[in-house]
Amino acid sequence: MIFRNRCGYVAILGRPNVGKSTLLNQLLGFKLSITSRKPQTTRHQILGIRTIGGDQIIFVDTPGMHLSNKRAINRYMNRAAKSATSDIDLIIFVTDRTSWTDEDELVAKSIEDAGAPAILVINKIDLFPKKNALIPHLNKLINLPGVVDTVPLSALRCENLDSLENLILKYLPNGQHYFSDDQFTDKSERFLVSEIIREKIMRQLGDEIPYSAAVEIEEFKERKRITHISALIWVERKGQKKIVIGENGEKLRTIGRDSRLDIEALLNCKVMLNLWVKVKSGWSNDERALSSLGYN
Ligand SMILES: Nc1nc2c(ncn2[C@@H]2O[C@H](COP(=O)(O)OP(=O)(O)O)[C@@H](O)[C@H]2O)c(=O)[nH]1
Ligand SMILES: [Mg+2]
Incomplete structure (x- = not known):
């Protein structure tokens, strides 16, 4: 057996x-x-940490x-994306089929600045009927600064x-492992739970709400083998609160049920989930509100 100890x-x-x-989840x-x-x-x-031997x-x-x-939340996200390129050993640069936009160009530029080797992924090839047509595109992208290899794939279809x-x-x-072999993320269960709820909001609601919603976990306690979780869904306006709750509370119930099933799978136990919707006007453009919601 060869122990290489790469990390x-x-x-x-x-x-x-x-x-x-x-792609990360797969x-x-x-x-x-x-x-x-x-x-x-x-x-x-x-x-996301994966230890294989x-x-x-x-x-x-x-x-x-x-x-x-424009908004503080957008600046926060760009900072988070940008800071990920410092102290990095390798980059996976994900693109979508043969489209190439100004935003791809922005990413390419930051990869050049980062100085780490990059593997370019052309994702969603399941949506691409003629795979041969990818070849000229691949040949062009392999010449981007920093790019050392290209892989066409479909993350969704594996x-x-x-x-x-x-x-x-x-x-x-080569190097020693930074994390213990059984650790799979740096985030707390609380954080992962709030993200699951946000995912259900993103998936259940129309175009306007998702960008205006944030989730805050108020209670997270195990009692008699059941984990009791209360979460606040913050929105920016009264009208949005109505939409999230839906007619007779229908929407919020669906968000709650879908969230609970995923949270139970994550925590591997029974969960009681309570969701509340509250209005906090302008939170996505307010640095202080952002930081109190965990965006710091
Ligand atoms: N058809 C297809 N859709 C994909 C593939 N990979 C991701 N998607 C979809 O693209 C959308 C955006 O995916 P997401 O992972 O959230 O993108 P991110 O914003 O780059 O993290 C989702 O609806 C995915 O289901 C793929 O390989 N094929
Ligand atoms: Mg994403």
Whole structure:
């Protein structure tokens, strides 16, 4: 048996909605980071740790880098994405099929600045009928500064993920493990629970609300083998509160039920979940409110 003892930080970068969090969850083999069809689902930097024998890969999921810097929350997300490129051993640069936008260009620039080698992933190839048409695009991207390899894959359908994993191990530096072998993230259960609830809000509600919602865990206690959780959903306006609650409380019940099922799977125990909706006007553009909601 050969013990190689490789260990390193691998940042997953890309513009919003290209499938970074989906890819992270598939590489880890469980759902750590929340995903949805809406851009900017991931707001925080989050570590996903995978230990395979002598090797430990520490993935860093990031909010997508985007051009809008208008609100404080957008600035927070861009900072979180940008800071993920310092002290990194390897970058996975995720792009979506053959489209190439100004935001991809922004990511490419920050990769050049970061100085770590980057594996370029072309995601969502399941949506691409003619795979041959990818070749000229691949050939173009391999010449980007910092890019050392390219892999077309489908994160959602688990196509070609093993090629990516082999490449990651190829570029992972030798070194002692930073985390114990049974640790899978740097985040608390409380944080992961609040993220699950936010995911259900993102998935259940129309376009306007998700960007205006934040979740705060008020109570998290185990009593008689049942974990009791109370959470506040903060929105910015009264009208939004009505939408989140829905007719006769229907929406909030669905959000609560879907959340509870995922939380039970995460914590591996029975959960009683109480959700409340409150209005805190302008929280997404208020540095102090942001920091009290954990965005710091
Ligand atoms: N068809 C397809 N959809 C994908 C794939 N990977 C991710 N998605 C979808 O793309 C959307 C954005 O994914 P997410 O992981 O949240 O993107 P992120 O913003 O980059 O973290 C979600 O609706 C995913 O289900 C893929 O390989 N194929
Ligand atoms: Mg994400």
